[in-house]
Amino acid sequence: xxxxxxxxxxxxxxxxxxxxxxxxxxxxxxxxxxxxxxxxxxxxxxxxxxxxxxxxxxxxxxxxxxxxxxxxxxxxxxxxxxxxxxxxxxxxxxxxxxxxxxxxxxxxxxxxxxxxxxxxxxxxxxxxxxxxxxxxxxxxxxxxxxxxxxxxxxxxxxxxxxxxxxxxxxxxxxxxxxxxxxxxxxxxxxxxxxxxxxxxxxxxxxxxxxxxxxxxxxxxxxxxxxxxxxxxxxxxxxxxxxxxxxxxxxxxxxxxxxxxxxxxxxxxxxxxxxxxxxxxxxxxxxxxxxxxxxxxxxxxxxxxxxxxxxxxxxxxxxxxxxxxxxxxxxxxxxxxxxxxxxxxxxxxxxxxxxxxxxxxxxxxxxxxxxxxxxxxxxxxxxxxxxxxxxxxxxxxxxxxxxxxxxxxxxxxxxxxxxxxxxxxxxxxxxxxxxxxxxxxxxxxxxxxxxxxxxxxxxxxxxxxxxxxxxxxxxxxxxxxxxxxxxxxxxxxxxxxxxxxxxxxxxxxxxxxxxxxxxxxxxxxxxxxxxxxxxxxxxxxxxxxxxxxxxxxxxxxxxxxxxxxxxxxxxxxxxxxxxxxxxxxxxxxxxxxxxxxxxxxxxx
RNA sequence: GCACCCGUAGCUCAGUUGGAUAGAGUGCCUGACUACGAAUCAGGAGGUCGGGAGUUCAAAUCUCUCCGGGUGCACCA
Numbered sequence: 163x164x165x166x167x168x169x170x171x172x173x174x175x176x177x178x179x180x181x182x183x184x185x186x187x188x189x190x191x192x193x194x195x196x197x198x199x200x201x202x203x204x205x206x207x208x209x210x211x212x213x214x215x216x217x218x219x220x221x222x223x224x225x226x227x228x229x230x231x232x233x234x235x236x237x238x239x240x241x242x243x244x245x246x247x248x249x250x251x252x253x254x255x256x257x258x259x260x261x262x263x264x265x266x267x268x269x270x271x272x273x274x275x276x277x278x279x280x281x282x283x284x285x286x287x288x289x290x291x292x293x294x295x296x297x298x299x300x301x302x303x304x305x306x307x308x309x310x311x312x313x314x315x316x317x318x319x320x321x322x323x324x325x326x327x328x329x330x331x332x333x334x335x336x337x338x339x340x341x342x343x344x345x346x347x348x349x350x351x352x353x354x355x356x357x358x359x360x361x362x363x364x365x366x367x368x369x370x371x372x373x374x375x376x377x378x379x380x381x382x383x384x385x386x387x388x389x390x391x392x393x394x395x396x397x398x399x400x401x402x403x404x405x406x407x408x409x410x411x412x413x414x415x416x417x418x419x420x421x422x423x424x425x426x427x428x429x430x431x432x433x434x435x436x437x438x439x440x441x442x443x444x445x446x447x448x449x450x451x452x453x454x455x456x457x458x459x460x461x462x463x464x465x466x467x468x469x470x471x472x473x474x475x476x477x478x479x480x481x482x483x484x485x486x487x488x489x490x491x492x493x494x495x496x497x498x499x500x501x502x503x504x505x506x507x508x509x510x511x512x513x514x515x516x517x518x519x520x521x522x523x524x525x526x527x528x529x530x531x532x533x534x535x536x537x538x539x540x541x542x543x544x545x546x547x548x549x550x551x552x553x554x555x556x557x558x559x560x561x562x563x564x565x566x567x568x569x570x571x572x573x574x575x576x577x578x579x580x581x582x583x584x585x586x587x588x589x590x591x592x593x594x595x596x597x598x599x600x601x602x603x604x605x606x607x608x609x610x611x612x613x614x615x616x617x618x619x620x621x622x623x624x625x626x627x628x629x630x631x632x633x634x635x636x637x638x639x640x641x642x643x644x645x646x647x648x649x650x651x652x653x654x655x656x657x658x659x660x661x662x663x664x665x666x667x668x669x670x671x672x673x674x675x676x677x678x679x680x681x682x683x684x685x686x687x688x689x690x691x692x693x694x695x696x697x698x699x700x701x702x703x704x705x706x707x708x709x710x711x712x713x714x715x716x717x718x719x720x721x722x723x724x725x726x727x728x729x730x731x732x733x734x735x736x737x738x739x740x741x742x743x744x745x746x747x748x749x750x751x752x753x754x755x756x757x758x759x760x761x762x763x764x765x
Numbered sequence: 766g767c768a769c770c771c772g773u774a775g776c777u778c779a780g781u782u783g784g785a786u787a788g789a790g791u792g793c794c795u796g797a798c799u800a801c802g803a804a805u806c807a808g809g810a811g812g813u814c815g816g817g818a819g820u821u822c823a824a825a826u827c828u829c830u831c832c833g834g835g836u837g838c839a840c841c842a
Contacts, residue, residue: 219781222788232784235822245822269785270822314842351842449842475840486767486838497840504842531836533769561770562835599804627778630770632835639777643804645790646778653804661801698781710779713789720805729801765804 227274245271299341358405474498592616
């Protein structure tokens with residue numbers, strides 16, 4: 163389905179939703195969808211045509227209005243009239259309603275829309291009473307598989323694993339909030355030739371794996387065996403035989419492999435706990451679990467005559483893929499020596515997710531260097547009919563993490579940075595920062611704050627930029643209290659918490675609002691866009707726009723806070739402002755939670 | 766060589782899928798703490814959207830081309 167059509171379908175769903183709710187108790191769910199509906203009617207009434215879009219969007223000129231419609235331009239061409247004339251007729255045919263305060267036409271034909279206070283407060287009431295700040299559950303919940311994380315057994319997790327883990331976690335939380343059925347899949351690298359050399363090394367050296375108490379020791383072991391494999395031909399031969407033994411399931415070899423896997427899983431879980439991501443042991447389904455299905459896949463594809471033998475390998479040729487000499491580029495599924503490749507595993511995995519897990523949508527959070535692989539994989543899976551049009555396959559590519567020299571982020575000595583030490587440093591820096599601002603704080607308090615701020619800053623720095631771009635790693639920037647950072651957002655949240663603690667006379671009446679100052683209105687009108695933003699993000703997965711939205715919300719709150727006394731205002735105003743604080747808090751808490759970032763009551 | 770991604774203020778980045786005079790933060794300059802946390806707020810300066818051509822009422826956004834940077838290109842994952 164093309165993107166524009168999906169948006170249209172989505173908008174229709176929201177309209178339906180809003181109408182249903184309106185019959186009960188005048189609760190507005192999505193303002194833009196209501197406007198869309200009103201302008202849709204106006205177009206039909208004025209011109210008798212109904213297949214155009216109302217092109218409603220949040221105004222880019224806030225002085226002129228809250229929302230705008232650009233429909234007049236598209237219509238003008240078809241009707242051979244000037245955009246201004248079309249705009250006038252549209253406004254003349256706008257149905258009576260209680261959400262539009264005033265409209266105006268400006269420029270070449272922009273229609274500006276100002277919302278009524280009643281419309282704004284109705285949305286706020288809804289958000290105040292909703293546990294998720296007004297996020298609507300999807301009308302058509304899907305089963306969505308998210309493939310992310312994917313560390314390797316017998317190796318320490320490093321910076322290269324961070325982005326997939328953080329981004330994947332946020333996407334899972336986002337889609338889960340929309341009421342979809344999420345299946346997390348951690349496609350761990352637990353199989354392949356490297357385990358032959360590692361196990362052979364362990365056996366020859368008579369090492370006791372149970373005595374290993376850190377992943378670093380395993381890492382060292384891996385490097386030692388790799389070195390032997392590359393330099394010692396006798397060992398290399400033995401290692402290759404060991405792979406065969408492993409694949410055949412020889413008991414002693416398999417037992418050692420299982421210990422390696424178990425040790426590694428403990429390590430993964432300790433990192434996931436430190437990071438506060440949702441992944442657990444239950445989400446692990448490594449490459450090895452698809453072994454038995456690899457020959458079956460080849461059989462199946464051969465039976466249906468999809469495979470070609472090329473230079474001794476069994477391959478799939480797909481339309482549109484060419485190599486450097488413009489010859490057809492094959493997707494190799496079985497090597498000439500009979501072995502399988504990751505394309506084979508990925509294809510079996512996709513098949514499993516669609517057929518066994520009943521996935522409607524599969525999201526792969528994998529770095530952008532694998533784009534061509536996923537292009538081919540998706541084309542292949544569709545070509546052979548494992549995925550029909552009802553299944554949506556999304557590749558979510560992301561860029562590299564760079565140091566301040568704009569080269570891949572490494573230690574000063576050029577080593578890969580281990581994730582455990584990176585997280586520790588984030589917490590340490592947050593700890594020192596907190597201590598410098600709060601010298602009287604206890605170590606326990608400081609540590610509590612530092613974990614939330616440090617890890618939150620690490621995640622936010624990753625999520626707040628467009629995923630496809632490389633991110634430049636900068637501790638100073640990510641832990642700054644100014645600008646688009648986690649500490650700034652957390653600070654806004656903490657301030658609200660502080661105010662609400664002090665306000666012991668909240669009347670709890672959700673209905674009456676007094677939104678009078680421009681700062682209050684700006685904040686309110688921004689907040690009510692939250693639910694529809696989440697709807698959009700659940701389709702395009704542009705998670706950085708959530709960060710941008712939350713940053714703006716925190717910024718508008720700070721302005722409101724500076725200009726509008728809350729606790730010292732007269733009773734009615736105070737109650738209204740406290741509720742605005744509550745909605746802001748709800749949005750910040752919900753939004754940060756979707757990003758996988760915890761909140762604090764004080765810092 | 767072919768393909769894909771990126772190029773926006775000194776720096777780090779947005780730009781709602783083609784809409785109005787391109788926006789934030791940071792850094793720089795100027796102001797505001799005897800009011801709910803100044804970890805904040807108010808204001809100023811700062812731009813040939815890499816260059817050029819095209820499509821159209823309208824282009825940072827789409828097309829072509831060139832320049833610069835990155836990544837990937839048959840039996841590793």
